[in-house]
Amino acid sequence: MKAGVKGVQDLEYEIGFTAGKNSSGHFQFVISENADIKKWEYVGLNINGSIVIGRIEDIVSKSDLMDESIDYESIKRYTENKINDSTNMSYVNVLGRLENDNLVQSREIITPGLKVYKLSSAILKKLFSFPDEESLYIGNLPDTGVPVSINIKGMRRHLAILAQTGAGKSHTASVIMEELLKKGASIIVLDPHADYVFMKKDRDGKIYSDNIDVFRTPLSTGRYSRDDIGIIKEFTIRFQDLTADDIKGIMGIKDNYTQMSPLIDDILKAMKGKKDLNDFMNTAEKLPQDDYRKIKGRLVFLEKIREIFSDYTTGIKDYLGPGKMSVLDLSGMDQYLANYFSFRILSEIYDSKISSEFKYPVFIFVEEAHNFVPPRVNSNIAGMIKKIAAEGRKFGIFLTVITQRPGKIDADVLSQCNSQIILRVTNPIDQNAILQSSENITESLMEDLPSLDTGEAIIVGEIVKMPVIIKVRDRETKPGGSDIDIISLLKEARDEVRKMNNPDEIKKKNKNLLGDF
Numbered sequence: 001m002k003a004g005v006k007g008v009q010d011l012e013y014e015i016g017f018t019a020g021k022n023s024s025g026h027f028q029f030v031i032s033e034n035a036d037i038k039k040w041e042y043v044g045l046n047i048n049g050s051i052v053i054g055r056i057e058d059i060v061s062k063s064d065l066m067d068e069s070i071d072y073e074s075i076k077r078y079t080e081n082k083i084n085d086s087t088n089m090s091y092v093n094v095l096g097r098l099e100n101d102n103l104v105q106s107r108e109i110i111t112p113g114l115k116v117y118k119l120s121s122a123i124l125k126k127l128f129s130f131p132d133e134e135s136l137y138i139g140n141l142p143d144t145g146v147p148v149s150i151n152i153k154g155m156r157r158h159l160a161i162l163a164q165t166g167a168g169k170s171h172t173a174s175v176i177m178e179e180l181l182k183k184g185a186s187i188i189v190l191d192p193h194a195d196y197v198f199m200k201k202d203r204d205g206k207i208y209s210d211n212i213d214v215f216r217t218p219l220s221t222g223r224y225s226r227d228d229i230g231i232i233k234e235f236t237i238r239f240q241d242l243t244a245d246d247i248k249g250i251m252g253i254k255d256n257y258t259q260m261s262p263l264i265d266d267i268l269k270a271m272k273g274k275k276d277l278n279d280f281m282n283t284a285e286k287l288p289q290d291d292y293r294k295i296k297g298r299l300v301f302l303e304k305i306r307e308i309f310s311d312y313t314t315g316i317k318d319y320l321g322p323g324k325m326s327v328l329d330l331s332g333m334d335q336y337l338a339n340y341f342s343f344r345i346l347s348e349i350y351d352s353k354i355s356s357e358f359k360y361p362v363f364i365f366v367e368e369a370h371n372f373v374p375p376r377v378n379s380n381i382a383g384m385i386k387k388i389a390a391e392g393r394k395f396g397i398f399l400t401v402i403t404q405r406p407g408k409i410d411a412d413v414l415s416q417c418n419s420q421i422i423l424r425v426t427n428p429i430d431q432n433a434i435l436q437s438s439e440n441i442t443e444s445l446m447e448d449l450p451s452l453d454t455g456e457a458i459i460v461g462e463i464v465k466m467p468v469i470i471k472v473r474d475r476e477t478k479p480g481g482s483d484i485d486i487i488s489l490l491k492e493a494r495d496e497v498r499k500m501n502n503p504d505e506i507k508k509k510n511k512n513l514l515g516d517f
């Protein structure tokens with residue numbers, strides 16, 4: 001059944017009539033009996049030729065005959081005699097008025113008795129797509145399957161991917177990385193849990209892209225072995241290339257450590273010519289006893305991490321290039337060493353962008369961002385992330401922060417992210433932090449957060465024309481970082497115990513121990 005009204009190509013068929021008290025921002029309508037419509041779907045009104053679009057926030061079914069006060073016998077009788085006076089009311093949030101396939105603010109008066117239409121897939125497709133060059137296809141509307149893209153231009157003002165653990169953050173980030181790669185983006189990923197180390201391969205284990213490199217420092221214990229991941233590049237540093245600040249950063253000596261900091265300067269001053277780690281250690285030993293004692297613990301630490309020093313410093317030319325994605329696998333590293341390496345990379349990138357040495361846009365993904373930039377912490381890496389959040393877009397550095405603890409990340413960084421992709425969140429403290437972080441997020445959107453399935457996401461902000469709930473598409477690349485398969489590992493453990501207790505096995509073991517004695 002077609003609408004038979006102006007804009008017929010946009011409005012599919014009638015599903016009810018507006019009723020009661022409505023404003024230009026919200027309306028309610030009585031759903032017709034046969035309408036096939038669900039929460040989160042999109043509806044339209046034709047008001048004097050203007051198409052006003054809204055999203056169903058809630059559907060309530062009510063009955064006067066069978067209200068809360070009814071007794072069991074009565075409801076049984078009504079039901080058996082098929083007496084049913086129930087009405088389904090739908091509550092809609094107005095998203096805007098349609099103008100040239102875009103939404104503009106709607107100020108139309110919504111009177112009772114207006115016909116409400118289901119929006120056609122054709123108009124939904126237009127509303128959730130962008131010109132090809134700007135468009136990153138990341139998922140589909142859950143019920144209609146209409147493809148949904150985000151706009152790469154919206155990423156200029158940074159993006160936050162927020163959700164509780166296991167809701168699909170890394171999956172979503174990987175999908176965005178895949179799409180960005182197709183567009184020739186330069187991508188850097190700080191990856192503390194090795195969630196992205198398999199992206200070089202596709203889901204069948206074949207090479208997905210030659211433009212993805214995984215870097216690991218000799219100190220990363222790594223969540224996966226080198227054999228699992230394939231080619232890994234070493235991220236190393238030549239001691240001679242380090243500045244005094246670098247050395248202090250690696251040793252965890254902050255500017256305000258006034259006892260220790262000048263001692264490093266003294267050692268470097270006393271070192272003549274040669275500047276390798278051995279030379280540094282030997283010179284340190286020649287400090288007056290009292291001074292030496294002050295930094296001894298840090299020197300022991302430096303000795304322990306000796307492996308990161310080699311005769312080559314991994315630099316920006318190794319990890320930054322047009323259309324290239326570099327994943328820094330930080331798994332198994334101390335947080336402050338992870339901070340140091342991350343800071344090194346981000347500051348090199350920042351410098352090369354402000355000097356216009358590297359002209360292409362750089363997209364930086366920070367996983368577990370709450371560990372790098374917690375509130376009220378002034379570490380080098382926190383400072384650098386804040387700087388990129390505040391000024392990066394002017395120089396073409398675009399940030400995506402990913403966290404399961406939105407309440408534990410610097411609020412300024414979060415509020416600089418003008419777009420959010422939010423997956424399931426049930427913790428009220430985190431929900432509240434999300435609500436505070438952006439004006440794009442309304443209380444009614446927040447209500448949906450706990451009920452989202454894995455991989456379902458709310459997208460708001462500059463990357464979309466209007467807020468949308470999607471099912472994130474399948475990945476093209478091989479996933480990493482999925483949960484341990486507890487059931488099959490327990491089965492394996494039981495098999496092992498059974499084998500150990502098997503009399504034949506015990507006999508065999510004893511025979512091996514005792515020989516033919």
Ligand SMILES: Nc1ncnc2c1ncn2[C@@H]1O[C@H](COP(=O)(O)OP(=O)(O)OP(=O)(O)O)[C@@H](O)[C@H]1O
Pocket residue numbers: 163164165166167168169170171172195404454455456471472473474479481482483
């Ligand atoms: N859109 C999706 N479609 C299919 N599977 C998905 C989707 N999103 C997530 N998953 C699956 O759900 C599981 C958890 O996803 P993911 O690792 O991305 O969650 P996470 O929020 O990053 O978790 P963590 O905080 O533990 O890293 C994975 O097995 C992943 O493959």
